[in-house]
Amino acid sequence: MNDVMLVTGAGQISLAIARRIGYGKKILLGDKNMENCRTIAKIMNDAGFDAEPFEMDLSSRESILAMIEKAQSFGEIKYMINGAGVSPSQASIETILKVDLYGTAVLLEEVGKVIAKGGCGVTISSQSGWRMPQLTAEQDYQLAMTPTEELLDLDILKPKNIRDTLHAYQLAKRCNEKRVMSECVKWGKSGARLNAIAPGIIVTPLAIDEFNGIRGDFYKNMFAKCPAGRPGTADEVANVAELLMSDKAAFITGSTFLCDGGATSSFFYGPLRPKQ
Numbered sequence: 001m002n003d004v005m006l007v008t009g010a011g012q013i014s015l016a017i018a019r020r021i022g023y024g025k026k027i028l029l030g031d032k033n034m035e036n037c038r039t040i041a042k043i044m045n046d047a048g049f050d051a052e053p054f055e056m057d058l059s060s061r062e063s064i065l066a067m068i069e070k071a072q073s074f075g076e077i078k079y080m081i082n083g084a085g086v087s088p089s090q091a092s093i094e095t096i097l098k099v100d101l102y103g104t105a106v107l108l109e110e111v112g113k114v115i116a117k118g119g120c121g122v123t124i125s126s127q128s129g130w131r132m133p134q135l136t137a138e139q140d141y142q143l144a145m146t147p148t149e150e151l152l153d154l155d156i157l158k159p160k161n162i163r164d165t166l167h168a169y170q171l172a173k174r175c176n177e178k179r180v181m182s183e184c185v186k187w188g189k190s191g192a193r194l195n196a197i198a199p200g201i202i203v204t205p206l207a208i209d210e211f212n213g214i215r216g217d218f219y220k221n222m223f224a225k226c227p228a229g230r231p232g233t234a235d236e237v238a239n240v241a242e243l244l245m246s247d248k249a250a251f252i253t254g255s256t257f258l259c260d261g262g263a264t265s266s267f268f269y270g271p272l273r274p275k276q
């Protein structure tokens with residue numbers, strides 16, 4: 001029986017990672033948008049992969065559980081890629097928190113309960129979470145450890161305490177990385193590993209929506225003034241995922257890898273530093 005790989009988000013980053021490591025595996029590809037899902041599954045199947053589209057909503061525990069059950073009908077889940085998400089220009093504060101923050105937390109929790117021995121997962125956070133001022137130790141702990149069903153009741157996640165959709169996205173992505181740290185401890189009990197990749201600007205439909213949104217100039221300036229001087233590609237994110245999902249990363253779990261062309265460094269210590 002082939003290893004089973006559960007992939008959420010039929011977007012460019014998921015596709016690049018799934019193509020890099022999904023050969024010879026049964027791939028269950030989930031997305032809320034079935035048109036995206038069928039298109040990406042077809043691209044993969046036409047290239048010799050074994051991908052099955054599945055309608056799912058990352059913001060719903062019920063839907064996540066249904067996807068896990070479907071994946072398990074093919075065998076034990078050995079790999080997980082979470083590339084589903086919405087960006088600040090695509091959704092409201094509430095939707096960003098429900099999908100990117102809560103949904104990711106539930107997925108990591110539920111897959112962690114059933115992941116095969118020696119399995120591994122990668123979730124896509126964002127450099128955006130690194131551009132926010134430090135949270136307090138107490139807030140970091142709450143984001144890491146609060147039971148998933150109580151997460152959105154935290155004070156810092158109350159919409160009245162969130163300035164705008166970018167702030168909501170930053171909090172969601174910071175939370176992703178904290179959940180990776182807390183969940184990797186549980187995944188480790190099954191000999192499995194879990195990490196995050198925090199991409200910078202990667203040209204995908206999601207990023208193109210940002211370029212065309214109210215923060216378009218901000219993003220264009222960001223990649224122009226980062227050390228790499230350009231936006232990245234999904235294939236470069238897949239380079240990192242390929243390492244993290246391989247045995248060469250056997251000692252890496254609970255980590256987040258920035259893959260942002262140095263934009264975060266430039267934001268703190270270079271030309272992208274905001275004027276005080």
Ligand SMILES: NC(=O)c1ccc[n+]([C@@H]2O[C@H](COP(=O)([O-])OP(=O)(O)OC[C@H]3O[C@@H](n4cnc5c(N)ncnc54)[C@H](O)[C@@H]3O)[C@@H](O)[C@H]2O)c1
Pocket residue numbers: 008009010011012013014030031032033036056057058059083084085086087099124125126127198199200201202203204205206207
């Ligand atoms: N592209 C970038 O510049 C960039 C940078 C940093 C982080 N990210 C993160 O990478 C991840 C993947 O984004 P991408 O750039 O590949 O974008 P993409 O638009 O190509 O793919 C995102 C996919 O997620 C799906 N999706 C949205 N809401 C969903 C839901 N509730 N349930 C299931 N699926 C849902 C969309 O339909 C879409 O197919 C996201 O979490 C995004 O925040 C992207």
